Amino acid sequence: MKYVEEFADPEAARRILGRIAARTTRRWKIMEVCGGQTHAILRHGIDQLLPEEIELIHGPGCPVCVTPIELIDRALAIAARPEVVFCSFGDMLRVPGSDGDLFSVRAGGGDVRVVYSPLDALTVAEDNPSKEVVFFAVGFETTAPANALAVIEARRRGLTNFSILVSHVRVPPALRSILESPDSEIDGFLAAGHVCTVMGDQEYRALVAEFGVPIVITGFEPVDVLEGIHRVVAQLEAGTAEVDNAYPRAVRAEGNRVAREMIETVFAATDRAWRGVGTIPDSGWRLAPEFGAFDAELLFEVADVVAEEDPVCRAGEVLLGVLRPSDCEAFGTSCTPRTPLGAPMVSTEGACAAYHRYGRLGREIGARP
Amino acid sequence: MSPGWVCPVPLRSYPRVTIAHGGGGQLTADLIDHLFRPAFAGPADSAASNDSAVVDAPTSRVAFTTDSYVVQPLEFPGGSIGDLAVNGTVNDLAMAGARPVALSAAFVLEEGLEMSRLAAIANDMGVAARAAGVRIVAGDTKVVDAGRADGMYVTTSGVGILDEGVDVRPERIRPGDAIVLSGPIGLHGIAVLSVREGLRFGSDIRSDTAPLHRIVAELLAAGVDIHAMRDLTRGGAAGGLCELAEGAGLGIVIDDDAIVVPESVASACSLFGLDPMNVANEGRFALAVSADDVDDALAVISSHPAGAGVAVIGEVVDAHPGVVVRRTRIGAQRVVDRPMGEDLPRIC
Numbered sequence: 009m010k011y012v013e014e015f016a017d018p019e020a021a022r023r024i025l026g027r028i029a030a031r032t033t034r035r036w037k038i039m040e041v042c043g044g045q046t047h048a049i050l051r052h053g054i055d056q057l058l059p060e061e062i063e064l065i066h067g068p069g070c071p072v073c074v075t076p077i078e079l080i081d082r083a084l085a086i087a088a089r090p091e092v093v094f095c096s097f098g099d100m101l102r103v104p105g106s107d108g109d110l111f112s113v114r115a116g117g118g119d120v121r122v123v124y125s126p127l128d129a130l131t132v133a134e135d136n137p138s139k140e141v142v143f144f145a146v147g148f149e150t151t152a153p154a155n156a157l158a159v160i161e162a163r164r165r166g167l168t169n170f171s172i173l174v175s176h177v178r179v180p181p182a183l184r185s186i187l188e189s190p191d192s193e194i195d196g197f198l199a200a201g202h203v204c205t206v207m208g209d210q211e212y213r214a215l216v217a218e219f220g221v222p223i224v225i226t227g228f229e230p231v232d233v234l235e236g237i238h239r240v241v242a243q244l245e246a247g248t249a250e251v252d253n254a255y256p257r258a259v260r261a262e263g264n265r266v267a268r269e270m271i272e273t274v275f276a277a278t279d280r281a282w283r284g285v286g287t288i289p290d291s292g293w294r295l296a297p298e299f300g301a302f303d304a305e306l307l308f309e310v311a312d313v314v315a316e317e318d319p320v321c322r323a324g325e326v327l328l329g330v331l332r333p334s335d336c337e338a339f340g341t342s343c344t345p346r347t348p349l350g351a352p353m354v355s356t357e358g359a360c361a362a363y364h365r366y367g368r369l370g371r372e373i374g375a376r377p
Numbered sequence: 378m379s380p381g382w383v384c385p386v387p388l389r390s391y392p393r394v395t396i397a398h399g400g401g402g403q404l405t406a407d408l409i410d411h412l413f414r415p416a417f418a419g420p421a422d423s424a425a426s427n428d429s430a431v432v433d434a435p436t437s438r439v440a441f442t443t444d445s446y447v448v449q450p451l452e453f454p455g456g457s458i459g460d461l462a463v464n465g466t467v468n469d470l471a472m473a474g475a476r477p478v479a480l481s482a483a484f485v486l487e488e489g490l491e492m493s494r495l496a497a498i499a500n501d502m503g504v505a506a507r508a509a510g511v512r513i514v515a516g517d518t519k520v521v522d523a524g525r526a527d528g529m530y531v532t533t534s535g536v537g538i539l540d541e542g543v544d545v546r547p548e549r550i551r552p553g554d555a556i557v558l559s560g561p562i563g564l565h566g567i568a569v570l571s572v573r574e575g576l577r578f579g580s581d582i583r584s585d586t587a588p589l590h591r592i593v594a595e596l597l598a599a600g601v602d603i604h605a606m607r608d609l610t611r612g613g614a615a616g617g618l619c620e621l622a623e624g625a626g627l628g629i630v631i632d633d634d635a636i637v638v639p640e641s642v643a644s645a646c647s648l649f650g651l652d653p654m655n656v657a658n659e660g661r662f663a664l665a666v667s668a669d670d671v672d673d674a675l676a677v678i679s680s681h682p683a684g685a686g687v688a689v690i691g692e693v694v695d696a697h698p699g700v701v702v703r704r705t706r707i708g709a710q711r712v713v714d715r716p717m718g719e720d721l722p723r724i725c
Contacts, residue, residue: 021707051652053709099650124578124649230707365714 015229016052024234025057031241032059037193038240039186039329041179042148042200043070043358044228050362052230054237062241065329066359068182068282069200071147072099073351073358074327076281077317079175080105082310086142086173087113087120089308093136095129096144098122103354106315126158126172133162133170142304145172149203152176152293153267156274159295159302173304174294177280179203180211181291187219191330196240198226198233201255206271208263212251220249227255274299283351284323323350326359333363340364384492385411394490399520408518412492416499417482417506417513430514432479432536440475442466443534451498451528454568455583458531459501461659464588466535467509468608471590472662474545474597475537480506481515482533487526495529502531509588511535537590543597547624547665549604554665554693556621556629559592559678560585560686562614563642566656570645578648582641587660587683595677596664603674606664612715615654617663618701619715625665629701631691631713655716665693 014020040046046066049055055064068074084105087094094110101110101122114120119139123129126143133141145155155172162170179200186192199212204225212223222243226236236254243249253259271293280292295303305311317323320338325331333339333352343349345361352358384392388411397404446462462482470477482502486495506513513533564585571580589608596603605624607617614636622629638646638653646653660683666674671689678684691703701713 016706018706018708025707051705051711052707053705053711054707056709057707365712 015227015231017231020231021234024231024238028062028234028238028241029059031238031245032061033245035061035063036195036241036244037063037065037329038196038198038237039065039067039194040198040226040233040236041067041069041183042198042203042228043073044202045198045200045226045233046070046359046362048228048230048233050365054230054233058237062237064237065194066326066333066362067186067197067329068285068327069148069179070352070358071151071177072103072354073323074177074282074285075100075103075146075175075351076283077105078281078313078315079173080109081107081315082305082313083110083144083173084108084113085310085313086304086308087118088116089118089140091140093119093121093132093139093141094144095121095123095126095132095141097124097146099354100144100146102348103351104348126155127161130158130161130165130167130170133167134165137169139169140307141170142308143170143172144175146175148176148200149178149206149271150200152271152275153206153264156270159274159299160270162302163299168301171302171304171307172295174275175280176275176293177282178291178293180215181288182282182285183215183223185285185288185291186328187215187221189328189330192328194221194329196222196244197224198236198240199223199251201225201227201232201258204253204255204259204263206264206267208268209251209253209259209261216249216251222249223251225251225253225255225259227258282324282327284317284321284325284327286324318349321350323352323360326352333360336360384496388412388492392492394486394488394492394495394520396488396520396522399486399518405518409516412496413482413499413516413518416496416503418503419507419512430479430481432514438539440470440473440537440539441534442469442473442537443532444469445530445532447527447530448569449527450569450572451494453572453584454580455564456586456659457498457501458529459498460505460584460586462531462533463502463505463509463511463513464586464659465610466533467511467588467590468610468660468662470535470537471588471593472545472606472608473537473539474543474593474603474606475539476594477509477511477535477537477590479512479514480533480535481517482513482531483517484519485526485530486518486520487528488520488523490528498529505588509590540597545603545605547605547621550621550625550627550665550693551604551667552627552693552695553668554604555668555671555689556618556631556691556693557664557666557671557674557678558614558636558688558690559589559662559664559684560660561637561639561642562609562658562661563638563646563653563656565659566613567642567645569657570649578645580641580645582639582645585658585660585683589660589662589683592678592681592684595680596674599673599677601666601670601674601677604665604667606662608662609658611657613653613655613657614661614663615652615701615713616715618713621663621665622701623699625693626698628694628697628699629691630694631701631703633703633706635688635690637686637688652716654713663690
């Protein structure tokens with residue numbers, strides 16, 4: 009933790025805030041891509057301390073938020089089956105599908121378990137040979153290596169009762185989709201540090217070359233986030249656009265070769281629907297055909313489950329950065345963390361929930377969400 | 378687990394709890410006479426066994442509370458469901474300013490529970506009760522089918538006595554009151570998480586489960602005018618502080634810097650995406666006292682092991698009634714919400 013403390017140091021944070029203020033001469037909209045960064049910004053109140061001119065837009069980097077409703081419905085259908093033990097990361101349990109969430113499946117007698125790692129789900133499969141154990145493999149490039157490893161391990165151990173329901177998505181196609189959107193006003197991006205730890209910076213170099221926006225690879229502690237913002241502002245004010253690595257203690261240009269190889273072995277690129285956003289070409293991964301025996305979508309024949317999103321929910325606009333959560337008609341009224349209409353209100357790092365949690369009473373306490 | 382328990386003759390042919398142990402017949406009587414009664418026995422207990430216990434209560438004001446305990450797993454680093462069932466109810470009495478006198482304990486046991494495990498947990502309850510100076514005077518046992526009760530559930534109810542002049546409730550909180558936190562937060566919740574199936578991880582974190590009534594009694598004896606208290610159990614420090622603010626109809630402002638989060642708790646929370654402010658404690662409390670009483674309160678609390686690390690973490694304000702606001706380390710202000718339910722580990 010000492011290594012982390014150093015990057016939460018209030019003195020260092022104030023120094024960088026001073027530098028940002030000194031550099032800023034005009035209005036800039038900067039999107040932090042990763043939900044973990046949104047969480048850090050709101051938890052520490054970083055947005056309150058920035059110059060008025062800088063607006064942070066919370067991007068589509070929360071895996072819970074972007075998992076499409078029909079995939080949730082497929083998860084619910086699988087989890088409700090009597091022969092299934094359904095394992096998931098904790099915060100997927102409250103994400104609303106068309107009819108209930110995984111918690112309600114559990115309350116109805118389904119065996120739904122929270123695990124921290126897909127390898128724990130493998131252990132559950134070994135311990136329960138008479139059950140079908142399904143792991144809900146959601147997430148970005150960060151969770152993909154462990155999920156790939158779980159499948160490789162399951163094959164190596166000869167497990168025939170383990171499968172994964174895959175909903176992997178990737179950051180660069182989402183950034184491209186935002187940059188191509190005519191509504192988008194984003195001037196620069198904080199790229200997700202841990203995604204780059206796995207994947208490296210190549211894909212971001214291509215985006216910078218094509219769209220001419222600064223992209224700074226950024227970490228998750230307050231000093232990391234501030235340094236990322238500082239470097240984006242510096243580029244914007246200087247009129248440059250480059251990929252810059254402000255998280256060198258975790259990110260190398262080539263990424264993590266072993267992890268990437270594992271992903272390439274197990275997964276294949278596919279179009280993915282993003283909740284509220286729609287389908288983005290080549291924006292995700294599915295299991296490669298040779299791993300079909302571990303594909304829960306095939307095993308349980310749920311591919312025909314389709315669903316419509318709540319028409320009131322404007323999650324897509326929020327995720328693209330064109331609508332501030334608090335400007336949505338449903339925000340705080342029909343849509344709250346207790347009664348979420350869309351996924352960004354569910355996860356603690358979802359933009360809407362974060363606004364609701366930390367931005368509430370903003371005026372009274374001097375916040376500026 | 379108590380290493381010393383030797384199965385007494387009448388229970389010896391039953392290494393596990395059976396349905397018949399809850400049937401109200403001879404086996405139930407054996408369980409009470411040979412397992413619970415010896416475990417709970419205090420020095421002054423008589424052998425009388427009526428349907429109700431009779432307790433001396435030389436006062437007109439009595440505090441009464443009840444709580445059910447359903448922790449999984451039943452044993453965890455630093456304690457067991459038995460410790461919790463005694464300390465939790467003792468603390469609920471203490472938080473009203475009452476002196477705990479007597480507890481009841483009702484058990485829902487799952488058929489198949491190892492008798493030695495039940496004995497160890499009963500022993501933990503007896504040890505905790507004697508340490509807290511309360512008697513377990515009434516009880517009940519039911520047995521349900523295997524697979525229906527996570528091993529066992531315990532419900533304890535407690536009676537406490539309120540001394541003359543003691544008046545502890547959120548409505549007495551005033552603007553300018555200091556908010557005192559009795560020690561580091563998050564230990565119990567993380568200790569339980571560290572041994573939970575599917576999440577097991579190595580750590581040296583132990584639950585903070587402890588009775589708090591002696592600290593409260595000393596505070597009152599020292600003349601500290603406690604306006605209100607909350608033990609910071611489920612819902613964690615955030616939940617307890619929000620209850621104080623809502624009950625008082627006033628705002629509370631706390632400093633992140635002043636709240637002690639043990640490094641091991643901070644690491645685990647960061648790994649699992651949990652907020653230490655939402656993690657359960659079983660031996661921590663927050664109190665509101667007038668600024669004049671702060672030094673006395675700190676002196677009393679810090680003299681107890683369960684009060685090591687006590688600190689003033691904030692103050693009560695007129696602004697934002699019912700809402701707790703924290704000042705972050707880098708100087709911003711944020712609303713503290715009470716957690717929705719149990720905090721869920723985040724994906725990333």
